[in-house]
Amino acid sequence: MYYYYTKNKIMKIVKLIPVLMLLAAVSFTGCKPKDADIKASIEKTLKESPATSSVMVMVDEGVATLSGEVSDEMAKAGLSSKVQAVKGVKTVQDNTTLPVAAAAPVAITADDPLSNSVKDATKDFPTVMASVSGGVITLTGELKKDQMQKLMMSLNSLKPKKIENNLTIK
Amino acid sequence: MALQDKYKALTDAATTSGVSDLLVREQDGVLYIDGTAPSGAVKDQLWNTYGQLDPNFSGGDLIMNINVAKDASVTKVKVITDSSNLNIRKGPGTDQPIVGKAAHNEIITLISRSNEQWWLVRTDDDEEGYAYARYLEEA
Numbered sequence: 001m002y003y004y005y006t007k008n009k010i011m012k013i014v015k016l017i018p019v020l021m022l023l024a025a026v027s028f029t030g031c032k033p034k035d036a037d038i039k040a041s042i043e044k045t046l047k048e049s050p051a052t053s054s055v056m057v058m059v060d061e062g063v064a065t066l067s068g069e070v071s072d073e074m075a076k077a078g079l080s081s082k083v084q085a086v087k088g089v090k091t092v093q094d095n096t097t098l099p100v101a102a103a104a105p106v107a108i109t110a111d112d113p114l115s116n117s118v119k120d121a122t123k124d125f126p127t128v129m130a131s132v133s134g135g136v137i138t139l140t141g142e143l144k145k146d147q148m149q150k151l152m153m154s155l156n157s158l159k160p161k162k163i164e165n166n167l168t169i170k
Numbered sequence: 171m172a173l174q175d176k177y178k179a180l181t182d183a184a185t186t187s188g189v190s191d192l193l194v195r196e197q198d199g200v201l202y203i204d205g206t207a208p209s210g211a212v213k214d215q216l217w218n219t220y221g222q223l224d225p226n227f228s229g230g231d232l233i234m235n236i237n238v239a240k241d242a243s244v245t246k247v248k249v250i251t252d253s254s255n256l257n258i259r260k261g262p263g264t265d266q267p268i269v270g271k272a273a274h275n276e277i278i279t280l281i282s283r284s285n286e287q288w289w290l291v292r293t294d295d296d297e298e299g300y301a302y303a304r305y306l307e308e309a
Binding site for chain 1: 195233
């Protein structure tokens with residue numbers, strides 16, 4: 001018989017099966033880049049643009065998660081597709097943020113209009129003397145406690161830099 | 171940051187009481203709180219809170235500029251001077267000539283809110299001019 005196997009030979013083949021399966025598994029995954037390699041490739045891509053150079057990336061089973069700050073809107077808009085194009089990336093989770101716009105500096109009223117407004121605001125408080133210099137209103141003299149809030153409400157709305165309140169409470 | 175902590179009760183109150191366009195900025199050792207209160211009562215409440223944190227308003231480290239949302243439907247205002255008449259002037263400024271007077275507690279017509287300090291008003295005697303907004307309240 002040509003196709004005759006001894007029991008011994010069959011046993012040898014059976015024993016080989018797990019080894020073959022392992023080999024097959026290794027050779028299949030070998031075709032796909034490992035997460036660490038994908039991460040390295042993405043990082044290389046991110047470093048190419050200064051806008052994305054500080055973005056951090058994590059890769060888990062081909063899912064790339066991006067975090068950190070992208071310095072401009074254009075770069076952020078194109079970020080996902082750029083990373084998606086890296087070999088081995090299945091999906092991209094973009095958790096990056098744009099920098100928070102810095103608040104506009106506080107506008108301080110110039111001394112001339114501020115002096116006039118302060119004069120208007122303090123006119124009805126004859127015991128209060130006020131001077132204005134460099135946006136700072138300095139109050140001297142005296143005032144009844146129950147009048148203080150009324151005066152301060154007016155002065156605070158004039159957009160001064162600061163109020164130095166040296167008033168003596170009567 | 172220390173200033174924002176010092177006045178946290180104030181900024182929290184502004185947020186919860188519905189102050190819009192709230193802007194809290196710290197610059198050169200002074201905290202600036204700007205915003206628009208939905209009503210005069212909310213503004214007063216915030217000033218009371220400020221008064222609790224700094225009873226004599228003498229800290230020199232806070233400028234709170236809270237306006238009250240303008241209600242365009244309001245056309246009548248009440249004169250809330252302590253007891254005296256309210257001067258009505260030709261222009262917005264105490265250097266402007268007095269063109270008329272409104273009595274304490276009188277209800278007069280609001281024509282426009284020219285700025286935060288000066289409102290254009292008209293009395294029943296047809297005297298028209300600017301009055302200091304501190305002495306007017308929506309009637």
